[in-house]
Structures are given as C-alpha cells and as structure tokens.
Amino acid sequence: MWGSAIWPVTLESGDLILRPIHFRDKKEWTEVRSRNSEWLAPWEASNPAPGGRLPNYRQMVASLNAQARQASALPFVITERIPGFAEPRIVGQLTVSSIMWGSAMTATLGYWVDQARAGRGIAPTAVAMATDHCFGALGLHRMEINIRPENGPSLRVVEKLGFRDEGRRERFLHINGEWADHRSFALTSEEVPGGLLAAWLRRGAN
Numbered sequence: 001m002w003g004s005a006i007w008p009v010t011l012e013s014g015d016l017i018l019r020p021i022h023f024r025d026k027k028e029w030t031e032v033r034s035r036n037s038e039w040l041a042p043w044e045a046s047n048p049a050p051g052g053r054l055p056n057y058r059q060m061v062a063s064l065n066a067q068a069r070q071a072s073a074l075p076f077v078i079t080e081r082i083p084g085f086a087e088p089r090i091v092g093q094l095t096v097s098s099i100m101w102g103s104a105m106t107a108t109l110g111y112w113v114d115q116a117r118a119g120r121g122i123a124p125t126a127v128a129m130a131t132d133h134c135f136g137a138l139g140l141h142r143m144e145i146n147i148r149p150e151n152g153p154s155l156r157v158v159e160k161l162g163f164r165d166e167g168r169r170e171r172f173l174h175i176n177g178e179w180a181d182h183r184s185f186a187l188t189s190e191e192v193p194g195g196l197l198a199a200w201l202r203r204g205a206n
Contacts, residue, residue, distance in 0.1 A: 078113065107142075149183055
C-alpha cells in the first residue's frame, strides 16, 4: 500500500484530535517538550552509538514524513480543544510505526502526553483512536506497544484498554542512555470487533 493511500489523516473523538505533525508545529511542540523534560526523560529513546545524538525537530519530522510516504508510519500529534484557546493545543505525540503489510499486517505504537494533561484519559483515548483506524481503515490485524516495566502510567494505559501482556523483552530498546528491558503488549482486531474506542468509552463512563 502506497503512503498516499493511508496518509495524511486526521482522527477526532470529542475534544481530542490526532493530526499529522508539521514543521510549523516546532515552537509549540518544543515548548511542551521542554516543560516535560524531567517527566519524559526516563522513557526517552536514545542513540546507542558512541557520542550519538537524537535528531533535531526538523530532522525528526522529515524522517517521520518519509516513513509516512513509504506507508510504514503514521506520525500524529495529539491535540485537544481547551477553553480559552482558539485552536486545539498540542498535548502529546503518538506514532504508529514499523507498519508491516503482507502476511503480518501489524504495527507498533508509541506515545507521550503532557504531564499537565495526564490522568484525564487522553492517552488511552488516543491509543484507542489510532488502533481503531489501523484495524478498520487500514485493515491491520495486530497492534503492539512496548513499555518499560517501571513506567506505571503507561502500564495503566494498556491495562485500561485490555492489551494482552506478551512478556518481557530483555535489553529491547536503548532508553535514556542504556539498553532497557520492556514488556510487550498486543491486541488483535478479533479481540475488539466493536472497536477499541467504543469499548474504552463504555468502560470509562462506568
């Protein structure tokens, strides 16, 4: 499947909007990330090469856009309609990556949310929105999320949504300067025939 067939796309649920990340988002994105540097640092991907650095904002967006054109990623910012602001504000980022077609039909999902907006259901709602889009519109079969065992807030997100714990992966990703173990969680389309978002909203309302 060509990238133009799957991207760009915007997803909405209530006041939450997932839209493509843009170069023009640099100022707002950087401000949010700066405020959350300590909150996010323990879970940040790092470059394992000696002296290796992460890409700057422009390089990151260019790389994500290239992956989207190749139909291997969906790079969203999470935005929210907030009273007092004319336009939805960036409150996080969500990327569907490592999309595999053919006999696999699978992808991996990662995200972060502004600490000031945490605990309001933004992360599980955004994950559910993106997962439903991948299962429905794209026809993918499996979604995977990998989480550090120490990352309590993210573990609660997958627990709330019903992702299955598939076990521990030792030294799986380079995080915050070292190879770190992760727990892998997954969900297949057969497990949420009525949609993950609908199931989450029903549970969240009770």
